Amino acid sequence: MIEIEHCKDEVKQLLKKPIVLVGMMGVGKTTVGRLLASRLGWAFYDSDDEIVRSVGKSISDIFSEDGEPAFRDLERTTIKHLLANGPCVISSGGGGITIPETAQAILEKGLCVWIDAPVDILVKRTVGSDRPLLKHGDPDEVLRMLLDKRRGAYEQAHIHCLDTGLTPDEMVDRILLQIREHLFITSPEKENEEYLPEAMCLTVSLSERSYPIFVGSGILKHPDLWLSGELHGRNAFILTDYNVRPLITDQLADQLKPMMKSVSVMELHPGEQTKSFERYQAVIEWMIENGVKRDSVVIAVGGGVIGDLAGFAASTILRGIDFIQIPTTLLSMVDSSVGGKTGINTKTAKNLVGTFYQPKCVVVDLESLLTLPRREWLAGYAEIVKYGLLADEGFFEWLEDHGILMLDGDEGSIMRAIETSCHMKADIVHKDEREENGLRALLNLGHTFAHALESAAGYDGTLLHGEAVSIGMVLAARLSQRLGYITLEDVNRIYMHLSKVGLMTEIRHVKFKTPVTSDQMIESMRKDKKAGVGGLKFVILKKIGEAELEGGIAESLIKEILEESLK
Ligand SMILES: NC(=O)c1ccc[n+]([C@@H]2O[C@H](COP(=O)([O-])OP(=O)(O)OC[C@H]3O[C@@H](n4cnc5c(N)ncnc54)[C@H](O)[C@@H]3O)[C@@H](O)[C@H]2O)c1
Structure with a gap:
């Protein structure tokens, strides 16, 4: 059960610095910030209001009379000043974090939350407002252009919180949830297995x-x-x-x-x-x-x-x-x-x-x-191991220590494994959404072998996808070793972990209805959508925790590896 009240109490107790809300105009930084501050019982500051108060001019007038650079200078000093207040909530102007010195202060002295929302929502919320940057041109175009320019700066925020049409109250719940999760991830208490976040x-x-x-x-x-x-x-x-x-x-x-x-x-x-x-x-x-x-x-x-x-x-x-x-x-x-x-x-x-x-x-x-069912747990576990092998040796090590505990239903370990895997997948998808620069393709570690095995087994439940991935990862590890990347000990370590938790590790473990041959599997691999002009492609391990896509691998070597696992 998620209790936002409990979550709020934890944030209050653990967070010792200001929460700084950043994001485009129209995301509701002020409304949400004020509400968030009142829920936490903290002070609220709007950097724009503070500037108006100290200079005695409206933001519009500062822009038109003194220019944007002068405004950004005022904003920088105001935000620095507000950051010295200890726990409070600060709503910073939409462009503040794009100034490197302001960004550095926010990121060092505060917990920065980027409130993000689709441009069509922003347009609706800013219509008819007196925002200097929206005075010229079509608001939709201006907002899109500004967001494109500022996205890199917003992405520095500690927390990225999406507004998908939520009410301010719902948005505050979501922010509290994400802050608590962030505190959990970054605090040494993460090592304390008793700490279990209920939702993130x-x-x-x-x-x-x-x-x-x-x-x-x-x-x-x-x-x-x-x-x-x-x-x-x-x-x-x-x-x-x-x-x-x-x-x-x-x-x-x-x-x-x-x-x-x-x-x-x-x-x-x-x-x-x-x-x-x-x-x-x-x-x-x-x-x-x-x-x-x-x-x-x-x-x-x-x-x-x-x-x-x-x-x-x-x-x-x-x-x-x-x-x-x-x-x-x-x-x-x-x-x-x-x-x-x-x-x-x-x-x-x-x-x-x-x-x-x-x-x-x-x-x-x-x-x-x-x-x-247990068999489905194990199949899913194979994909979790995959993340450790391809990008995070520390996570693989953690799985070696906690895998059995997790498969036995320990909720803390399950949460941690799911959270880490989703984080890694989200990060890879962010960097290569459509599998164009080679990064997302790494998620196919073991999959060229696995898809050929699934095809040979006939998609009738004889071999589950995750089970095929488990065998595929062992074969990919052997291939990596033959190509001179990882050591025999590494291969053994991967093999031992997968077999220790109860996953299949060899082709001969599969109860095929009709016997399968290596040639048949190679034929199937040629039809795999990952096969390119240069022939078969495989994700290979450069080391445990680092993978690479490699083409031009001799079919004779693949055949040798398949034969060994069939025997
Ligand atoms: N889109 C992707 O990026 C991507 C990535 C990996 C795998 N896949 C695909 O995922 C598929 C495999 O998914 P899967 O392993 O989830 O298999 P699945 O969808 O076949 O589900 C496995 C079995 O578990 C049962 N089940 C599901 N939830 C249950 C629950 N809570 N309690 C009891 N039984 C439950 C289902 O009825 C089914 O019998 C494959 O087709 C694979 O290609 C896609």
Whole structure:
């Protein structure tokens, strides 16, 4: 259960410096700041008001009579002065943090929270206001241009908090939640396993397509926390599978009914075969029959299969409508629900048809995991290990120490593993949303092997995606060692950890219905969408915690590695 009051008390107790709100004009820094300060029982200062008071002129007059540089100087000294006040809330002008000296003071002496909102919301809120920078030109264009110019400065903030059409009260709740989470992450208490945050909010930062990831226990029972105001009153189309429906979906649909115009639920067959053209067509026709409109919203409640299919349907129906990801498996919580890859399989290979389409938000409720079968836990765990191997040796080490505890249901470890994985995925997606600069491709560590194994197993539950990824990571580690990057000890360390938690590590562990050969798998890899003009591509480990995409790898070497694992 999330108690904002409790969260507020913790912020009050732990935070010893001012909270500085930054962001574009129109995001509500003053309204939200005043409310936040009153909830915390702290003083509130608006840097613009302080300047007006000290100079005795309006901001407009300072701009027109003295120019913007003079105003920025005043702003810098005013903010520095306010930062000396100890715990309080400061709303800083929209451009303050773009001045390096002001930014340095805010970041060193305060806790900087960037309130971010889509430009269309900003336009609505600033219409008719007396803002000097909006006096010339179309407000939409000016705001977009300003945001583009300032984004880099805002991104320095300690916390990125998204306003997706929330009321000021809801926004204050969200800020408190994120501040508490930030304090948890940056405080030495993080090492104290007894400290368990009940809910947190991370942000996938993608300009206009940015969205929050809510993680907590019991949060599905609190749609008010995650369903932003702009989505209220719409027609909701929930896609789920028949395992998840009685466990989670029906209750959620009841919770949502008072907030939505209508809530329809479609139940699909569980399993990979649901990611097909036939099921996709059935979903689209069901939505059309039930009166889908451009402002309808698709809600995926289930594992990666439902999330991928629902996202694909949402991205294509009526040229794209809003959708929400509610992942219910460990794998979908840490991987597939974040990042906007949607898709279905073809007869020849996985995920060959799909889109990049970001959700409006992702809601991860740890309570959903209570009913998840052990085998699915392990499959999700493989994707968590992947993050450690490709980008964070410290996290891999932590998993070596805590993996079993986590798989046994220790809530603190589960929260930490999910949080770290989502952070890493959000960061990678932020830097390479459409897999164009090679960074996002690293998330495919072990996947070229895994997809070939899944294809050979036939998508019928013989081999789960995460199980295939586990074997694939061992094979990728062996490939990296043969190419001269990691050592045999590293390979052994990876192998030992995966097998210790109970994951499959060799192809021969899979109970294929018909025997599979290395040639068959290589043929399948050639059809994988990662294969390029230069032949097969693999993510290889330069060391544990560092990966790279490498092409031009001899098929004879791949064959050798596959043969060893088949024997
Ligand atoms: N889009 C991406 O970026 C991305 C990333 C990784 C994987 N994927 C895709 O994700 C899919 C695998 O997802 P998955 O592992 O979640 O499998 P899944 O969706 O098939 O779910 C696994 C099983 O768990 C059941 N289940 C789900 N939640 C449950 C719960 N809370 N309690 C009890 N049972 C529950 C489901 O009914 C199903 O039988 C694959 O198709 C893979 O390609 C996509």
